[in-house]
Amino acid sequence: MSIATENDSSSAPSKFQMIADGEATAILPTGGKQKPITVIGTEAIRATFDDLCLQQAINSRLAPGVTDLVLNPDAHCGYGAPVGCVMVSPTHIYPGPVGVDIKCSMSLLQTSLPADAILDRPTRRALINAICERTPTGAGRGQRNAPKSRHVGEALGKRVLVEGASRGVCEELGIPPEWAARCEDSAHVGHDDSTGALALRLEQLLPQMHRFDAKMTQLGSYGGGNHFGECEVVHVEANDRAREAARVFGLVDGGVAFLSHCGSRGIGHQLASGQFKALQGKFTQWDIPLPGGDRELVYAPLGTPEADAYIDDMALGANFATVNHLLINALVLEAFQEVLPGVAGQLVYFISHNIARKEVVNNNIAWVHRKGATRAFPAGHHALRDTPFAETGHPILLPGNPQAGSVVMAADAGAAVSCYSVNHGAGRQLGRKAAKRALDQKEVDRSFEEADILTNCRAYPIDEAPAAYKDFDEVLRSVKSAGLASEVARLKAKFVIKDGDQADD
Template sequence: MNNMQQSAGQDWPRYKHEVALPGGDLTVYASDELFAGLDYKVLEMANNNLQIPGIEYMSYTPDVHVGVGTCIGTTAVWDAAEGYVSPSIVGSDIGCGMRVHLTTLHKDDLRDVKLRRKLVRAIERYLPMEAQQRGTYSDIRLENIVKKGLHGLPNKYLPDSYTPKKSTSLSHVEIGKLAFNEEVLNELPELAWHRGHRQLGTLGGGNHFVEIQAIEIADEQREVAEAWGLRDGQIAVMIHSGSRAWGGMVNQFCTPAFAKVMGKLGLGSADPRLIYAPLSHPEAQRYVQLMYSALNYAVVNRHLIAYAVREGFRDVFGTKCELKTLYDLMHNYAWEEETPQGRKFVHRKGATRALPAGHPDNPRPYAETGHPALIPGSMGTASYIMAGQNGGAANYYSICHGAGRARSRSATKRLVSVHDFSRAMKVGREDEIVVNQHSLEAILDESPQAYKNVDEIIESVTGAGLAAVVAKCVPLAAIKGTK
């Protein structure tokens, strides 16, 4: 790590570091302290990634940590016509991302810890934590979902569709539908369709969650916050989930074929888990098309989770309580983007796209302000809503996707006690962060102590000029899945 520190020079403090590796150049966006504390394995992984032919750019966000084949927190760029695609630089949970809904409630409405518990229980009645029970969402055709995304949902699941001028379900999203060659779906086994349908609308386990939060607007961005409909003390709902079994199936289906392609073309790296292929190859194109189907699935999955949360809120606060979509975005995907350098194929694995005001790729409601970039913290710590800045162009407008793990799940279980976790969640106090799990031990590996300090991550992003904080979101209650 000493060589890497020296490469940063003596201009301290800094939030952007250039690292020369044998395989090529890596840019790391991080404060000096976070940069100095990086695990050396992240450099090994970067070096492997940089040896993929034709790579034009690669960077890490400040929440970077070791993953399978590629670090979480990676942006990697190729030419769209002659580049490569790597399932390893997309991630196994294709389309994993964030969603935020704004409610008509104020934090004073949830001051009573008993009421917060009641709300959590109400949401659990509608939101399956594991695979769907038979018959749930039986009126939704999975084929329509993977082909049409949100536009494949029956109207009953778009509760604001009857008021088009106020509707946000279809307009306030990074993607509502991605078109692709639908013939690739004919190759999938029946089991994939069965599992995909059963898991539609489910939260999943690990770091996926639903969190009820109170908004604190940043004074410097109050005008943007008000344009987005944010208010101080407003209750918001943040959702983190992805493509569940469907995305997992895409990876399982395509990985063996990629391995064969690499063998025939003489491609490889020091890490056998890093797979890739030229975009021009039929197997690469099959993966890209199936990946897009998983992106369609993922946005619908988060939408249905939000639908279930809405029903729980209405049970507790009445039918006048609504949850308006602020935004939905992804942080695990690859696709083509038009850039000042030309048409590029951009991978983001654990990286959030944060476009500034005036960027042509902003959805129409956010053309003048830039869209909300949704950055979760860890359980027990704040999350953030940010706005992309013009300086983000240097990093293809990629910022962090969360706090980033500081230690593995096994190490967390070894080093963090249930008592430590309980204190972090303020258990037994009036300001307790209510959790749906009956035992904190069951989710000990997701305790705040497992993650980096999200405030330091956000400082690196703002310090580098990539994005600005619009609002801080303080947790009041969290719902965690188990599988």
């Protein structure tokens, strides 16, 4: 295939050039002898990457210990590293390519309801009200804002952070314990692969934590900004592979499902912010140069006390995020059962897109940092051995927007080129302030009414409107054309639980 260079979409010529090497793949040279950045995206998608995003990618690739960097179709500016990137290092750990919302994730609950059970608007409105009585939204909101939520005190909160979705924690919160087996990681351990390290680290942190007990009351809540809950109708793709994958995943064609997006709430933000501050202080104290001069690209070499502390704090936040999702799903199912008695539900999957994990990359153990990127292990991958997904690949949950829909995918063998990762969604094309300037509130609300999608909002958050995000179909075309993953099912929204506060991540 012919090689072509291209500039980004800004009106001024870009100082960066991506070199296309396929319909939906390219490389971005770093200016040095290092392996170039792998870029996933069609020409139209590559045109959405502005110079700041590309500069962050280069800074991240040139940072100490980094061996691989992948830029996904949803990429846009983030903390040090772009949102929508994968960063691999066998020797260093980086907080920036995880971000301040540790283990922001997606989960999907399949119910036993057929689509016609939620056709009428009064039923959907009753479901919205029942869910909001149990799962509060908003950056500062917790259990006191939802009369039918679960009470979580300080003692149980400590167990959540240390144990993750253990059987004991699940049973105490009314979460079906078998759902833990449907998690990418149901529990995270400390730097020495023990829960004891997490218990010790938490005891060290507690005296300096601001309002720990209040943060534990946020368990089972969505937060604000781009976090959401969506009631979906499942449409399985009409081919044998998709049907078999849907069967293994537990997806029901024409059935009602519920998709959730949230993370570790206030406790994750506090843990991440503390780590940024501590590591930035070390860089100043030791007069270490920052990669690209960016304070958000601080790092710690593995095996140092600083790296151990970050890994422990990330695990504490990740455990909260895991149980937060599982509790939300339990509360959502409870709400459905209140409005439509007899409904059953099964967790399809829970998967993160803001986390660092130890994985095998190029036959070596390395820390794979996924910032706005999600794991994509195909059928036959060694990590899926002895799981239900060994022959299909695990479910990949990709949110688009309520009007374009979201998708469930399964990875293909070609995902090796992206370090077994894909994008975490559509990705922003308008910043929040730009969206508020460019979009019309009445038109946004009218579009939801015309699509017959109900929401809990008096006015849909304009900075979260579909037009603030990239063309989801073009994003999906990038993933499929690059050979990373195939579509199993499309999810079409019937109502949305949302909040207008600024995003947690």
